[in-house]
Amino acid sequence: MSDIESLKNDLVIASRILANEEICDAFGHISVRHPVDPDRFLLARAVAPELVTSDDIIEFNLDGTAVCDDRKPFLERFIHGTLMAARPDVQSVVHSHSRGVIPFGITDTPIRPLLHSCGVLGHDVPVWDAGDVFGDTNLLISSNDMGADFAARLGNGRAALMRGHGSTVVGRSIQEAVYTAVYLDVNAQLQAEAMQLGKVKYLTDGEIDLIQPRLGDAKPGEGYDRTWQYWVRRAGLGPDAPVP
Numbered sequence: 001m002s003d004i005e006s007l008k009n010d011l012v013i014a015s016r017i018l019a020n021e022e023i024c025d026a027f028g029h030i031s032v033r034h035p036v037d038p039d040r041f042l043l044a045r046a047v048a049p050e051l052v053t054s055d056d057i058i059e060f061n062l063d064g065t066a067v068c069d070d071r072k073p074f075l076e077r078f079i080h081g082t083l084m085a086a087r088p089d090v091q092s093v094v095h096s097h098s099r100g101v102i103p104f105g106i107t108d109t110p111i112r113p114l115l116h117s118c119g120v121l122g123h124d125v126p127v128w129d130a131g132d133v134f135g136d137t138n139l140l141i142s143s144n145d146m147g148a149d150f151a152a153r154l155g156n157g158r159a160a161l162m163r164g165h166g167s168t169v170v171g172r173s174i175q176e177a178v179y180t181a182v183y184l185d186v187n188a189q190l191q192a193e194a195m196q197l198g199k200v201k202y203l204t205d206g207e208i209d210l211i212q213p214r215l216g217d218a219k220p221g222e223g224y225d226r227t228w229q230y231w232v233r234r235a236g237l238g239p240d241a242p243v244p
Contacts, residue, residue, distance in 0.1 A: 003035040004034070004035055005054075007035055007042060007174070009054060010032070011030060011031075011032055011044065011052070011057060011174065012052050013237055014094075015030060015044065015049040016237055017234075018049050018178060018182075019049045019050035019235075020236075021234075023098045024049040024098075026048040027097055028094070029044060029049065030043075030049075031077075033091045033092070034059065038088070040060060041059075044057055045057075045058055046072045046073060058073060064147075075140055075142050078142065079093065079095050079150065082148045085151075086151040087151070087170065090171070090172070091172050091174075092174045092177035093169070093170050093177060094168065094171075094178065094180070096167060096168075097165065101161060103188075104125075104191075105164065106163055110127075111159075111188055111191060112200075114200055114201075115190060117183055117186070118203075119208045119210075119215070120183060120212060121158055121159050121183070121208075122212070123205050126155070126161070127153075128161070139163075139165045150162070154170070159180060167181075169181045173224070175224040175225065175228045182227075182231075
């Protein structure tokens with residue numbers, strides 16, 4: 001299997017995982033940077049994540065234009081291209097509307113990591129509000145200008161919320177991006193519950209700095225790799241259930 005075929009296969013698996021873990025429903029998407037040309041990325045055509053197959057994957061330039069493909073793309077493909085253009089370290093992007101996260105994007109309460117598994121979120125999870133720059137919109141990132149503004153708000157972080165819309169996370173691999181998307185929602189749900197009990201003791205910046213490399217530099221079968229294997233099987237995509 002070539003590098004590009006392997007990445008397409010992982011995109012399909014990731015889409016199924018995100019659907020099965022209820023991070024994505026009929027909406028949401030994941031991309032990966034092209035393995036040969038860093039100025040391009042791979043993203044499915046506009047289809048529900050659970051239905052994505054390798055044949056649905058389209059190659060895009062970072063400005064969001066498709067490479068020799070006229071199938072209907074996701075309107076918000078600009079999220080992916082502008083983030084990769086702004087951040088050479090970003091290899092994969094997940095955009096979703098997971099429900100646990102939404103309340104933190106429309107209130108003054110920030111998401112802060114409180115569980116060791118959620119240290120991947122980093123020190124700060126900012127909120128981007130389309131209205132601050134673009135006024136009344138449909139809240140979708142439908143242009144490179146909006147995408148670039150969002151990328152500036154994310155900065156060097158791992159995740160950012162989008163007011164009245166959802167969230168986007170980045171990773172150095174598909175596996176890392178999926179992990180971050182899942183645990184962003186886990187943290188949001190746990191934080192909302194913990195705040196009902198009293199004052200929450202969050203992770204310190206020092207703890208977060210120690211947790212991040214422990215996950216990212218883990219040996220095979222640990223860190224992102226372990227959760228990936230677990231979620232693959234939960235999504236029914238084990239060795240006996242090849243990806244379409």
